[in-house]
Amino acid sequence: MKVIHNEAHGRHDPSHQFAGGRQSKHADAPARIEKILSALREADLEVIPPHFYCVDAIRTVHSKDYVDYLSGAYEAWVAAGKSPAGVIPGTFPVRAIWRRPDELSRRAGWHCLDTETPITEHTFEAAVGSACCALTAADLLLAGESRAYALCRPPGHHAGRDHCGGYCYFNNAALAATRLRDGSGTACKVAILDVDGHHGNGTQSIFYESSDVLYASVHADPNVTYPYYWGYAEETGAGVGAGFNLNVPLSPRADETTYFGALAGALEAAQRFGPDFLVVSLGTDGSADDRLGPFALSTGAFAEMGQRIAEAGVPTLVVQEGGYHLATLGECVALFLKALQGKMGTIPY
Numbered sequence: 001m002k003v004i005h006n007e008a009h010g011r012h013d014p015s016h017q018f019a020g021g022r023q024s025k026h027a028d029a030p031a032r033i034e035k036i037l038s039a040l041r042e043a044d045l046e047v048i049p050p051h052f053y054c055v056d057a058i059r060t061v062h063s064k065d066y067v068d069y070l071s072g073a074y075e076a077w078v079a080a081g082k083s084p085a086g087v088i089p090g091t092f093p094v095r096a097i098w099r100r101p102d103e104l105s106r107r108a109g110w111h112c113l114d115t116e117t118p119i120t121e122h123t124f125e126a127a128v129g130s131a132c133c134a135l136t137a138a139d140l141l142l143a144g145e146s147r148a149y150a151l152c153r154p155p156g157h158h159a160g161r162d163h164c165g166g167y168c169y170f171n172n173a174a175l176a177a178t179r180l181r182d183g184s185g186t187a188c189k190v191a192i193l194d195v196d197g198h199h200g201n202g203t204q205s206i207f208y209e210s211s212d213v214l215y216a217s218v219h220a221d222p223n224v225t226y227p228y229y230w231g232y233a234e235e236t237g238a239g240v241g242a243g244f245n246l247n248v249p250l251s252p253r254a255d256e257t258t259y260f261g262a263l264a265g266a267l268e269a270a271q272r273f274g275p276d277f278l279v280v281s282l283g284t285d286g287s288a289d290d291r292l293g294p295f296a297l298s299t300g301a302f303a304e305m306g307q308r309i310a311e312a313g314v315p316t317l318v319v320q321e322g323g324y325h326l327a328t329l330g331e332c333v334a335l336f337l338k339a340l341q342g343k344m345g346t347i348p349y
Helices: 007-011 031-042 064-079 123-142 172-182 201-207 256-273 301-310 326-340
Strands: 002-005 016-019 022-025 046-048 147-151 190-194 213-220 245-250 277-282 316-320
Touching: 002 031, 002 123, 007 123, 031 046, 031 147, 031 326, 064 123, 123 147, 123 172, 123 316, 172 190, 172 201, 172 213, 172 277, 172 316, 190 201, 190 256, 201 213, 201 245, 213 256, 245 256, 256 301, 301 326, 316 326
Parallel strands: 002 046, 002 147, 147 316, 190 213, 190 277, 213 245, 277 316
Antiparallel strands: 016 022
16 A cells, blocks of 8 residues: 655644634644654555646635635735734634625635634645645556555645635545546546544535535534534435435544444445445544544554455545544554555454
8 A cells, every 4th residue: 555645744834723712732733744654664654755736636626716715825914914823814704694805815714614724834835735645546546556545734624615624725535536536537436434533524515415425424423523513414415415425423432332333334324335436534533542532442443443444345545634642643544554454463452
């Protein structure tokens, strides 16, 4: 299995965020990727750089207005005399939305869900590189590889067609799924299995009216954790996409028995769909050690997770999403990927 890694990710390094009414150190630090890389190199996985893709590839998922905004937001923000620490919105269009401001520096709240996702000087560069990792992984599967891992940072599953949020700027899983669906010259079906501890509201919104991409997510109850407004069980798709969206919200600190019961249901739904490809949004923030995580999973549970997904027998692309406990992050990802490849032997679970 090849690991696709963009070295420019580290240039996106927000100093802080605003959450819970407080300014705090930003959790999506470059050290996350270094920890994962170290563990994967110890596991003898091959690490390669992504191919370059023009911005048109990103526009297969994201609107032109949003891509243009993200590319110029920081420069416009600083030129307007605002803090060079990063673009953080202070005003949001609540419910009644009349029109979008024309000036980029005034559109922060239009294109962002929260105050936790700053746009810094090099965010656009890093987000494009992250998207290129996912697109490269998709092309590897289209070329006949059975497994690929896109080591994406920034992550992506909270980003919608025209907005960022939850540390996410471009939706890497959606970009990969779209390329797999459309890139072979014949109609393909793609299932997205989201195992991050938080609901991938951006991915859901992108495919909510689609019948050729199924989205299934096991995550914490949005009544109690981000993203709050999406991820409920009654959200099942709309139009031709009705029935092709599955949310399985779980109570906070759900144990492994509960979690794997829910995962089994999501995998069954994916297999009934009969996908040609499987995209896994992998977050390790379900670890009991992760301060941002909602579950109580052991490190070994990620090996079990990888093994169960491998048993689906579908060409699989893994996209890195969340996971913030630096001491165990690399081990969780390495165990998952080794099990996905069938190289674990006895699962330590």
